[in-house]
Amino acid sequence: MRMYDLILKKRNAKELTKEEIDFIIDGYVKGEIPDYQVSALLMAIYFNGMTDEETLNLTMAMAHSGDMLDLSAINGIKVDKHSTGGVGDKTTLVLAPMVAALGVPVAKMSGRGLGHTGGTIDKLESFEGFTTAIDEETFIKNVNDIKIAIASQTGNLAPADKKLYALRDVTATVDNISLIAGSIMSKKLASGADGIVLDVKVGSGAFMKTFEDANKLATAMVNIGKGAGRAMVAVISNMDEPLGNAVGNNLEVIEAIETLKGRGPKDLLELCLCLGSHMVVLAKKAENVAKAREMLISTIEDGSALKKLEELVKSQNGDARAIYDYTYFKKAAYEKEIKSEAEGYVAKIVSEEVGNVAMILGGGRTCKESTIDLSVGVIIHKKVSDYVAKGDVIATLYANDEEKLDAAVKRFERVYAYSADKVEKNEMIMGEIH
Ligand code: URA
DSSP: OOHHHHHHHHHTTOOOOHHHHHHHHHHHHTTOSOHHHHHHHHHHHHHHOOOHHHHHHHHHHHHTTSOOOOOTTSOSOOEEEEEOOOTTOOHHHHHHHHHHHTTOOEEEEEOOOOBSSOOHHHHHTTSTTOOOOOOHHHHHHHHHHHSEEEEEOOTTSSHHHHHHHHHHHTTTOOOOHHHHHHHHHHHHHHTTOSEEEEEEEESTTSSBOSHHHHHHHHHHHHHHHHHTTOEEEEEEEEOSSOSSSEESHHHHHHHHHHHHTTOSOHHHHHHHHHHHHHHHHHTTSSSSHHHHHHHHHHHHHTSHHHHHHHHHHHHTTOOGGGGTOGGGSOOOSEEEEEEOSSOEEEEEEOHHHHHHHHHHTTOSBSSTTOOOOTTOEEEEOOOTTOEEOTTOEEEEEEESOHHHHHHHHHHHTTTEEEESSOOOOOOSEEEEEO
């Protein structure tokens, strides 16, 4: 087989076979096929697309390019959740304890993440001492004992995707549905869960800006997962305003805890109940989502979800006192209230800009090596459709550096837009793919 012929085949919009795709991925990971040939292939894929079968074969080849986690030592049906990423997304911190409290094993590998705030792993490190670098034996033991463990991703999960993603990033070939779906799903399949619930976000703060694209991505990922023999559901959720009110690591952890105490923002709770009920059904702990939803609500009402978070934090050496006393979380040095200079109904909160404000304050990473400040961030006090009078406090910024705070205040001017007419609330759940 020659890479030249395979590029030509795809350039001429023909379908690549499984053997051909395996040859490409294997050769690329081994360094036998150079970047320039793979770049040409990616561009041909970008323009000519891939069939469902090609997409599945590519995903499987990438998933098998490194370690495939074996979770068979964990009792029960393992269900994972993955979000395509949004602003203020702290769902895992709420969902994982709720679902685990119902006896669903949550064996979660999470990332640190680039962008406006850290990933789940960074957020969990808000608890003093919390460690996510646990070995496989401890990971499996914890899930069997207390039904929950959250660890940082191991080094060798889908290395082909790592290499290809970096190449796509510099060759303008990231935004192709098959390539994105394959990239995300290769890592999920390698992580070993029996069932996967996907949260595909759509809106200004999301990777997918239109419902149509989100729907295509969700469908492609569900097809891949089913083709690989996993139980799958995708939920399409709104990201036209930040999820909940808090954006920033410690602030989001506190909001997640508040949600487990029954005092969380409605939109966050709604999304967690929706995703969580699908997880519970895929794990066969409830017959349908309506029943699963009731069971999840009861984990908040009886305090079992909060207790589960406490068990998780303690089992991974974190200081769980912070769950009951927020002064154990590091606090930012400066707090600045932002007052509205206009009046009207909130028509828009540009999530992307709220993310940029958190980033300016130091809450996110610009590159893998950056350190993040866990205590900075933003709390928004008004959501879409709320009425705001002139002088009302619409947000509070938390900072450790006066210069960064000034820059963030300036940037915040781009966040809110008002309307004189009443505005409808955003619908949180926009669709589901089964
Ligand atoms: N996230 C991924 O992991 N891969 C993509 O291609 C896009 C987003």
